[in-house]
Amino acid sequence: MAITLKSHREITLMHQAGRILASILAELSTAARPGMTTRELDHLACRWIQEAGAEPVFLGYRGYPACLCTSVNDEVLHGIPGSRRLQAGDLLSLDLGLRFHGLVVDAAVTVIVGDSVHPEAARLITATEEAFWAGCAAAQPGNRVGDIGAAIEHVARRYGYAVIADYGGHGVGLGLHEEPSVPNTGPAGRGPLLRAGMTLAIEPMLTNGSGETVVRPDGWTVVTKDGGLATHYEHTVLVSETGPIVLTMAE
Ligand code: MF3
Ligand code: CO
Numbered sequence: 001m002a003i004t005l006k007s008h009r010e011i012t013l014m015h016q017a018g019r020i021l022a023s024i025l026a027e028l029s030t031a032a033r034p035g036m037t038t039r040e041l042d043h044l045a046c047r048w049i050q051e052a053g054a055e056p057v058f059l060g061y062r063g064y065p066a067c068l069c070t071s072v073n074d075e076v077l078h079g080i081p082g083s084r085r086l087q088a089g090d091l092l093s094l095d096l097g098l099r100f101h102g103l104v105v106d107a108a109v110t111v112i113v114g115d116s117v118h119p120e121a122a123r124l125i126t127a128t129e130e131a132f133w134a135g136c137a138a139a140q141p142g143n144r145v146g147d148i149g150a151a152i153e154h155v156a157r158r159y160g161y162a163v164i165a166d167y168g169g170h171g172v173g174l175g176l177h178e179e180p181s182v183p184n185t186g187p188a189g190r191g192p193l194l195r196a197g198m199t200l201a202i203e204p205m206l207t208n209g210s211g212e213t214v215v216r217p218d219g220w221t222v223v224t225k226d227g228g229l230a231t232h233y234e235h236t237v238l239v240s241e242t243g244p245i246v247l248t249m250a251e
Pocket of ligand 1: 057058059061064069078095096106107108170176201
């Protein structure tokens with residue numbers, strides 16, 4: 001399928017969907033206290049999506065069994081919620097998508113569970129968010145997809161961290177995964193041309209290890225090969241005439 005440009009109506013709905021998603025992700029981040037299981041977080045996510053008049057989009061996607069992805073410490077993404085109890089100091093990524101009036105938005109955030117101090121994890125989160133904002137700033141009409149990845153990679157390198165290159169972002173909106181794919185690496189100046197009306201999930205994943213990954217036998221959970229910590233930060237972004245607009249913000 002070619003890259004879709006969204007209509008004004010579709011963008012308005014994605015913006016509404018994005019506000020709902022952002023507030024649910026913020027509530028989940030607050031709810032993630034030590035002692036809680038990741039399955040309990042998933043149940044909250046499913047319930048809050050339904051209460052907002054939206055639908056989960058991960059549930060059933062290629063057989064994925066939950067509304068939410070919960071990836072802890074060395075887990076990079078697609079962690080399946082279960083009986084694991086969160087502990088203070090855990091590095092927890094929450095990745096959530098929803099469909100609202102037919103339009104899909106996708107976002108993720110990484111938090112440290114509890115009130116414990118974990119300087120390395122905090123620095124990794126800062127780097128990942130900064131990498132996102134650098135990638136987002138490159139999401140301008142006339143730029144290319146590779147400019148986003150190059151900007152992300154540049155920030156990660158500056159912090160001395162590795163980008164997880166095996167996974168990346170994607171077009172989103174009419175479905176969860178649309179063209180183009182949005183790698184978290186360069187080179188700049190390559191890949192599809194960005195045009196106003198494109199909606200992209202930009203989602204850097206960083207690690208303090210080598211960046212190599214393996215998939216657990218559950219077929220979903222992606223973990224770092226060397227046990228390094230991993231973080232994930234994602235928003236759905238509109239490429240507009242006036243520059244990038246983040247659709248998945250609470251406001
Ligand atoms: N944000 C993730 C992605 O774009 C979440 C997908 S989870 C899945 O890959 F279960 F839906 F695959
Ligand atoms: Co995504």
